[in-house]
Amino acid sequence: MLMIRPQDLLCPKPEGLYCAPGDFYIDPTRPVARAVITHGHADHARAGHGAVLATPATLDIMAERYGAEFAGSTQAAAYGEAVPRDEVEVTLVPAGHVLGSAQAVVRWKGLTMVVSGDYKRRRDPTCPAFQPVPCDVFISEATFGLPVFRHPPDHEEIARLLRSVAQFPERSHLVGAYALGKAQRIIRLLREAGWDAPIYVHGALERLDALYQRHGVDLGDLRPATTGAKADFAGQIIVAPPSATQDRWSRRFPDPITAFASGWMRVRARARQGGVELPLVISDHADWDELTATVDELRPGELWITHGREEALARWAELHGVPAKALKLVGYEDEDDG
Amino acid sequence: MKAFADLLDRLSLTASRNAKLRMVSDYLRETPDPDRGWALAALTGDLAFDAAKPAFIRKAVEERMDPQLFWWSYEYVGDLAETVALVWPARPGANREPELSEVVEALRSASRAEVQRLIEGWLDALQPTGRWALLKLMTGALRVGMTARLAKRAAAEMASPPVEVAEVEEIWHALHPPYEDLFAWLEGRSERPSSENPGRFRPAMLAQAIDEAVDFEKLDPADYAAEWKWDGIRVQAVNEGGVRRLYTRTGDDISKSFPDVVDALQAEGVIDGELLVMRGGKVAAFADLQQRLNRKTVDAKALANFPAAIRAYDLLAEGAEDTRTLPFAERRQRLEAFVAKEASPRIDLSPMQPFDSWPELAALRATPPSGDPQIAEGLMLKRWDSVYEAGRPKGPWFKWKRDPxxxxxxxxxxxxxxxxxxxxxxxxxxxxxxxxxxxxxxxxxxxxxxxxxxxxxxxxxxxxxxxxxxxxxxxxxxxxxxxxxxxxxxxxxxxxxxxxxxxxxxxxxxxxxxxxxxxxxxxxxxxxxxxxxxxxxxxxx
The missing domain is CATH 2.40.50.140 (Nucleic acid-binding proteins)
Incomplete structure (x- = not known):
């Protein structure tokens, strides 16, 4: 009898992680015939594949971003629903990253491999929590795979923002947040902290905000940040994609204080470089403690690391008795988001 | 500690001076004694510890975590204190977060060996921003873009109604951290603390920039004295009741950096003048003075190569007498006699530049006479009848800078x-x-x-x-x-x-x-x- 090896089930290829017995790729970075998509961020969910399997919310997000014709055919899989793909069985379970985000659980001949996609462990009011699945091989992201990245509790960061708003009532606060997931989570967290005033949003966020609201995430009173006199924005919070906060677009607001919600904001030099005066360390990715705690909790037979700062997490795993290897997949960005 | 850490965090990323002022004065208003006093002392540079050397901090963290992981982290962040603040693996069961005053008071009484144990305990109890602030305080340099003057201004602004920063500066040297008497006064709970300490700083009188197009028409040259504006730093040299000090114009005590100048102060009195490097009575370039500034210790070589001196231009006190209420003409006469009495090569007199008309003075400014005026920054105009008034009053003193x-x-x-x-x-x-x-x-x-x-x-x-x-x-x-x-x-x-x-x-x-x-x-x-x-x-x- 031949040994079943993990690399026979999933192996890295230039297009992305490939499953030969099921003939599909997971989050391929180039167009392929069959794809499983973990979540809607552009570097994981690209247009132009033949057939796409994803959660209903992820399919919605892709259609919103790329148009209804973004793939040859689509198949929606609810969380926990086992879907056969040739010889293998694929189950999508919550990853806690953004709305619709999932881990891909791939089972074949008694072997279970879990592809985390991007994930986090802390509570997110805009999506269901990460669900740990016992597995032989855990294939983890490592965007924040360095011990310096330790995200503080969200509510503390939101409290710092609200304190600054109270301290500078004549100025506006411009919060840079990635358009999918982060922006809606910030808005939701502000609502939970009791900020009932209208929140002004950049045009690039409007469609995704509406999508989140359709999926039952109550974002409250949102208004376009494009109309109104400069003085109207005094004491107000404006949410915009990170690129807009420092651009000419921001000149319409009264003496704005630039905030940026990202895990990268943990490092002061990153904040300073970006001209950020109020860094908010809020991330949709697992921080170092969450990454290591997850490995510890699952104790997989092997840890594979897809992207991010692989070497540090691999070393930590080895020191803790979990064999680890870096796949060095290319094409996943870690600069814009956190 | 948390509020102080959050303040430092915001200050370090805020460029606007007004925003910084508001952050500090809000902090001082909202924070109880004695924490706010220690914080103010840290911001004015009156509180600094060198309790922890970088090598100790590094050793402490490497005992707790894999050195390779630490090294990768340090490489990424680039700043030791910040890296340690972020990666510090706390032990379970840490104490509650210490208050700033607990930290300060413990450090003041602890032995060297105890200090290291204390620091580790605090690092365990604090969150990353708190750890970062603690390490900044421990290693001596806050570097959050605050000057002592700005911190004092924030203190002045927290009062209601606000007081002038000069009022705070004048008493600063009679005050000691954590400044409970200062806050009691600023909050209207007690009298202004006494400033009658010997050796104290007197807030400086500053000049306005002259507007050539407007001002000269209105000014009579006979009312004004002219002298050269020297390119050094403005200082106040005090010798009073046996206390000798050298202050910058914002009241920072720089006596330790200039023992040569302080030693030269023999007669009791207070001189307002320019600190310069002088060789054989001739002024050296500003770059030479820079060799002496911002040094904590002075070595014999620097003293010999860059001899400092004061070029005196005003006298604020003579013996026990406050001369600030006398007119400038009279102060000048007393200054000339005072400098003659000092008879030191380290104290000379800023000469007057006689002139009869504004055009004549303009010509002198454009083509200064040979010697030191060649590297002067321009001219100073002082009304002969002006009293010495703190701040920047309009009219009595003007500076007329050389064209750039x-x-x-x-x-x-x-x-x-x-x-x-x-x-x-x-x-x-x-x-x-x-x-x-x-x-x-x-x-x-x-x-x-x-x-x-x-x-x-x-x-x-x-x-x-x-x-x-x-x-x-x-x-x-x-x-x-x-x-x-x-x-x-x-x-x-x-x-x-x-x-x-x-x-x-x-x-x-x-x-x-x-x-x-x-x-x-x-x-x-x-x-x-x-x-x-x-x-x-x-x-x-």
Whole structure:
């Protein structure tokens, strides 16, 4: 009898992680015939594949971003629903990253491999929590795979923002947040902290905000940040994609204080470089403690690391008795988001 | 500790002076004694510890975590205190977070060995920002872009109604951290603390810049004395009741850096004057004085090579008598006698520059007589009948600066500004032409400026930068700078000095954009040789 090896089930290829017995790729970075998509961020969910399997919310997000014709055919899989793909069985379970985000659980001949996609462990009011699945091989992201990245509790960061708003009532606060997931989570967290005033949003966020609201995430009173006199924005919070906060677009607001919600904001030099005066360390990715705690909790037979700062997490795993290897997949960005 | 840490965190990333003032005065208003007093002392530089050396901090963290993981982290972050603050693996069951005052009080009474154990316990109890603030405090330098004066101004502003910063400065040296008496006064709960301590600082009288177009018509030259404006730093030398001190014009005590000058103070009294490096009665360039400034300790070599002295221009007290209420003419006579009595080569008199009319004085300013006036910054005008009044009163004293040096330089790099200007490329690096042996011309950067233009001009330059970007490096863009394409600035500056840190070998003092030469082709901008000639002239007077 031949040994079943993990690399026979999933192996890295230039297009992305490939499953030969099921003939599909997971989050391929180039167009392929069959794809499983973990979540809607552009570097994981690209247009132009033949057939796409994803959660209903992820399919919605892709259609919103790329148009209804973004793939040859689509198949929606609810969380926990086992879907056969040739010889293998694929189950999508919550990853806690953004709305619709999932881990891909791939089972074949008694072997279970879990592809985390991007994930986090802390509570997110805009999506269901990460669900740990016992597995032989855990294939983890490592965007924040360095011990310096330790995200503080969200509510503390939101409290710092609200304190600054109270301290500078004549100025506006411009919060840079990635358009999918982060922006809606910030808005939701502000609502939970009791900020009932209208929140002004950049045009690039409007469609995704509406999508989140359709999926039952109550974002409250949102208004376009494009109309109104400069003085109207005094004491107000404006949410915009990170690129807009420092651009000419921001000149319409009264003496704005630039905030940026990202895990990268943990490092002061990153904040300073970006001209950020109020860094908010809020991330949709697992921080170092969450990454290591997850490995510890699952104790997989092997840890594979897809992207991010692989070497540090691999070393930590080895020191803790979990064999680890870096796949060095290319094409996943870690600069814009956190 | 948390509130203090959050304050430092915000200050370190905030550029606007007004925003910083508000953050500090809000903190002082909301934080109870004695924490706020220790915080104020830390911000004014009156509280610093060297309780923890970097080597100790590093050793402590490497005992707790894999050194390789620490090294990767340090490599990524680049700052030891920040790295340790972020990676510190707390032990379970840590104590509650310490208050700032607990930290300060414990450090003051602990032995060296105890200190290290205490620090580890605090690092366990604190969160990353708190750990970062603690380590900054422990290693001696906050570096959050606060000056002592700005911190004192924030204290003055927390009072209701606000008081003048000079009122705080005048009593500062009678105060000791954690300043409970100061806050009691600022909050209207008690009298102003006494400032009658011997050796105290007297808030300085400052001059207004003269507006040539308006002011001279209204002023009678007979009412004013003129003297040269020296290019050193303004100091106040106090010898009173056996206490001898040297203060900057904002009341910072710099006695320790200038023992040679302090030793020269023999007669009891208070001199207002300029601190300069002087050799054989002749003033040296400002660059020489810089060799003595910002040094915590002075070695014999620096004392010998850069001898400091005071050029006196006013007398604020003589013996026990406060002379500030006397008119300037009378103070001047007393000063002349006082300096003669001191009879020290380290204290001389700033000579008066006689003149009869404003045009005559203007000519002297344009072409100063030989000797020290050649490197003066310009002229000072003081009303003969003016009393010595703290602050910057309008009318009695004027400064009339020499015209700045001007060159035409080419915009090479532009960097995003901060705060209000964060959407603009507002910090400009400019260069002048050099020639190599083959006659090939290229630009070499000679300075950086971020003011001197209007908001409207800033918009235009910003557009030029965006339209002519060659490359981007993070917040910096390189801008097209070719003989027939690019932007020329007329740059004004106050002086030049040699610099090994700049590739061009020269550094400008106070450079700013004086005009934007949209009309001028970059090829016609100045050459480095022009700057070298200016420098030689300044040095070879």
């Amino acid at each position: 040096f001007l060159i035409d330089a080419v915009l090479m790099y532009a960097q995003r500004g901060h705060g209000k200007r964060s959407s603009f490329y507002s910090d400009y690096t400019f260069g002048v032409w050099t020639q190599d042996e083959l006659g090939q011309r290229s630009l070499t950067p000679v300075g950086k400026a971020y003011f001197g233009f209007t908001d409207e001009e800033l918009k235009q330059i910003d557009k030029h930068v965006r339209d002519n970007t060659v490359e981007r490096f993070g917040p910096v863009r390189s801008v097209r700078a070719e003989p027939h394409h690019g932007l020329v600035f007329e740059v004004a500056f106050e002086g030049l000095q040699r610099s090994t840190r700049h590739k061009s070998g020269v550094a400008m003092r106070f450079p700013r954009i004086s005009r934007i030469r949209w009309d001028k082709p970059p090829g016609e901008a100045d050459e480095l040789a022009t700057l070298e000639r200016m420098l030689a002239q300044m040095e070879g007077r």
